[in-house]
Amino acid sequence: MPIYRSHILVCGGTGCVSSGARDVTECLRNAIRDRGLSEEVLVVPTGCHGMCEMGPIVVVYPEGTFYCRVQKSDVAEIVEEHIYKGRPVQRLMYSGSEDMPFIPHYKEIPFYGKQHRIALANCGYINPDNIEEYVARGGYEALGKALAGMTPAQVIDEVKTSGLRGRGGGGFPTGLKWSFCASAKGDKKYVICNADEGDPGAFMDRSILEGDPHSVIEGMMLGAYAMGADEGYIYCRAEYPLAIQRLKTAMAQAEAYGLLGENIMDSSFSFTLHVKEGAGAFVCGEETALMASIEGRRGMPRPRPPFPANSGLWGCPTNINNVETWANVPPILRNGGAWYASMGTEKSKGTKVFALTGKIKHTGLVEVPMGITLREIIFDIGGGILDDKKFKAVQIGGPSGGCLTEEHLDTPVSYESLTALGAIMGSGGLVVMDETTCMVDVAKFFLEFTQKESCGKCVPCREGTKHMLLLLEKITDGKGTMEDLDTLEGLAHMVKDMSLCGLGQTAPNPVLTTLRYFRDEYVAHIRDHKCPAGACAALLEYRIIQEACKKCGICARNCPVKCIPGDRNSGYHIETDRCIRCGTCFEKCPFGAIEKK
Incomplete structure (x- = not known):
């Protein structure tokens, strides 16, 4: 294998690809070849670096020089000045404060300062289409460790020790969930990866699949070994073509290396994996609806019990976790459950990946330790509010989450603390809002999304969300009454308490939290016929x-x-x-x- 003096890593995530990263990669390779440096310098496409608004991102190693918003026209200068002459191109570096106008190195940028990457550890560092790069960073070591010297029960115990909880929204203890499936009776069992990421503005799971698909595959294999499953499905929405392409490439490579298929690593463990492309229905993020879709039926939830652990896919015991949960399993098995449990809070261990979007200076993907405050995420990592406007609220947990105010900025991020405030961790969406945002309009936006995505099976969700939306439209049009406000709140509690699945049960959260923390804005729309934020056109x-x-x-x-x-x-x-x-x-x-x- 050739040894290169320099590696040029180019972000190949969807965000950077959409802004020209593939052209930049091709130009770099051509320029390196034309300069006669092909045997000294390797250009590597990687996954997402996280700082999406700065793309296309190029990082030159071994120095770790970070270049942002690189275009084809910049390539010749990078190759000539930096690669050939050893003089980094300052104008393409990240621009920091007045004291540090140019920050040359990846790890010195404030955006990365308080992050701790576990699920995203390989994203931006390896070529996701090359299994050897994953193996070089400890890939499949956990699988080998489990197959060679651990019983299935010991694997589950290690996951229990870690305190890992489901990262898809519910936060149910992963090890406990595995134990239910492991003890269920059945000759055939399945494991499923829920990659049906449907929250507006969310791209956590997509980025992991695009940047480190083998981590998810290895995590699923460890879970399958622990629970006695021999077959699995990755349910990924068809709107993620790059993620699906890289998943299929990774699966083919794993099979070629004997890491997927029959008698893996010369053991008695065999595992078959499939990719199922979903049609983009938000309700298919609910596990029983997801399984119905895999089976070829309309994606609609069913009552529980029976729970999937006892009767899931085709009536067999089934375990479902989301992408981020599975990606956390290999490092837990490699380093031990106690290592993972040493991070986070008493009941919320490890790290959490968030998609940071909205009226914030630095949007992107961040992975932070549990217990970090919202203020640290928004101001220290995200750089504060765009155009230095005043912070107003943050929507956490996607369309089913809640809106929190400035007084909640010092809240430690954990499942319990967020639930107490009327929000949820969700899959990890964080939408930041400034003073120009109307909170009534925000509640209407998210409810409009969940109302359209309702499968219609149960009356509380199908009819309740529809009538809630009509009331919100009436209020934002300046035609609401104070009685409408009482009706809206009553409906919200009814839908939350009586809906069949998680979509309906959490759909009222944006309404309830805005009523709780921004009630004065509702009153202004009704009594004064004014939108304090100046956002509702009718007023x-x-x-x-x-x-x-x-x-x-x-x-x-x-x-x-x-x-x-x-x-x-x-x-x-x-x-x-x-x-x-x-x-x-x-x-x-x-x-x-x-x-x-």
């Missing part, structure tokens, strides 16, 4: 400030309904009865002469 009024108007006519020319009459002599005004409140005039005016209130 806005646009007006030209005559003292500031330059009479240029830009607003009139851009108005789609031509409701701004006037000329350079008489000036302009907005005919409010004809205005559709689209905000075009407000956005187009270069002099700030239009106000909305």
